[in-house]
Amino acid sequence: MEEQNQQNFIPMVDLKEEVNLMGQSIIKSVTDVIESGAYVLGEKGKKLEHELAGYLNVSYALGVANGTDALYIALKALGIGIGDEVITTPFTFFGTAEAIAQAGAKPVFADIDEETYNIDPYKMEKAITPKTKAIIVVHLFGLSAKMSQIMEIAKKHHIKVIEDACQAIGTEYQGKRVGSIGDIGCFSFFPSKNLGAFGDAGLVVTNNKDLYKNMFMLRNHGSDKKYLHSLIGMNSRLDEIQAAILLVKLKYFDVFLHLRKEIAKNYTENIHKSLKKPKIYENREHTFHQYCIELDERNELSAYLLEKGISSAIYYPVPLHLQEAFSYLNYKEGDFPLAETIAKRILALPISPTMSREIQENIINCVNEFLGEKGSK
Missing domain, CATH: 3.40.640.10 (Type I PLP-dependent aspartate aminotransferase-like (Major domain))
Structure with missing residues (x-):
């Protein structure tokens, strides 16, 4: 870098x-x-x-x-x-x-x-x-x-x-x-x-x-x-x-939660619609400890963002039933297909309550540019 x-x-x-x-x-x-x-x-x-x-x-x-x-x-x-x-x-x-x-x-x-x-x-x-x-x-x-x-x-x-x-x-x-x-x-x-x-x-x-x-x-x-x-x-x-x-x-906590939700809203409204984004439910609040998207090219997008000076993270790359420490439970690949599929597609984007609008727009634009959309919705 x-x-x-x-x-x-x-x-x-x-x-x-x-x-x-x-x-x-x-x-x-x-x-x-x-x-x-x-x-x-x-x-x-x-x-x-x-x-x-x-x-x-x-x-x-x-x-x-x-x-x-x-x-x-x-x-x-x-x-x-x-x-x-x-x-x-x-x-x-x-x-x-x-x-x-x-x-x-x-x-x-x-x-x-x-x-x-x-x-x-x-x-x-x-x-x-x-x-x-x-x-x-x-x-x-x-x-x-x-x-x-x-x-x-x-x-x-x-x-x-x-x-x-x-x-x-x-x-x-x-x-x-x-x-x-x-x-x-x-x-x-x-x-x-x-x-x-x-x-x-x-x-x-x-x-x-x-x-x-x-x-x-x-x-x-x-x-x-x-x-x-x-x-x-x-x-x-x-x-x-x-x-x-x-x-x-x-003392700052509720304000910070509000700011997290505002950042998540900006992501959801402006990151390209082809990506799967967090769903919001009535009577089920989301406080966005992580903001996660899904796509098949997860690893490629992560590498692209890193080149642009933007971090990302995978939560979680290996489901618990496939962890070596739990091999004694005798689970195997295919036992929990949804968890396994999402583990291969999910990517968390940066989210901090102090994140400026400029930084948010930079992240959104880079994600959209990766998808070939040049920032369009």
Whole structure:
């Protein structure tokens, strides 16, 4: 890449611009923590839990070390372990199914809906067996899954629902924020997320007091009183510094979500109609953690954009059922054809709330030029 392109390279998400916007407030908040001398399970963490519980409209919120731990803690709080099965999607980040395996349970996959990329409720129901204890529903890329159908199926079969909302904080489904609909909601604050820390961080939420008590102990070595341990837990506490950073960023969060939607709207209206673009549904908000298109020439477009100084990303190139780590499950190519097909066609374009209109137009024009349309619709 030419030196000029390197200097003007457009990343998938521009975290430096966010720091430029709120950096002084973040520095002050972090300094407050340093000067307090309380670095773990302090007041910043408690305040963040309180504010996020209110934002998500749940009874209980608990900061943890990362999104994968959030999923693992949710599974353990529900008593899931060896001999149990948990159904999830094969088209998501590895951590979703990894947490199931770490809990000692068997990941069972069900294919996705080709329009939303989320798990298909009807295929999910067909995967239920007497060993099924829970479903992990992923709200992928910021769009909610079909929660009405999923909750109805779960109730019918007496199984629990964990919402993997790691990519979808703030997303609404029929007036409810995702994470508040199932038994437990799990969130990630990885730096590139719509609400991101300056390192790893996560959250679990619930409306069930007993589940909250279990998760409260699980994140801190199975203890609710110092040096007294009621169960085998883990060390998954949210750092005070990360909590301080998130409290500052939370003030900007709704504005940033609005800006993401505006950028997505511009993409959708102006990128050539021959490409498959995200579908918007009534009563199912999309917060665009990723803006993904589909085309057969995905790899060629990605290379073309890179030549123009524009990043892109493939989420996800290998579905989970074909990952080497899950070979023991004995899935094979062809078992989940929709997930496999989309994995070969999908491409994410840059989307940042601070992205200028000029940068947006550059990306749109380059995509359209690749298709030979010279920017026309």
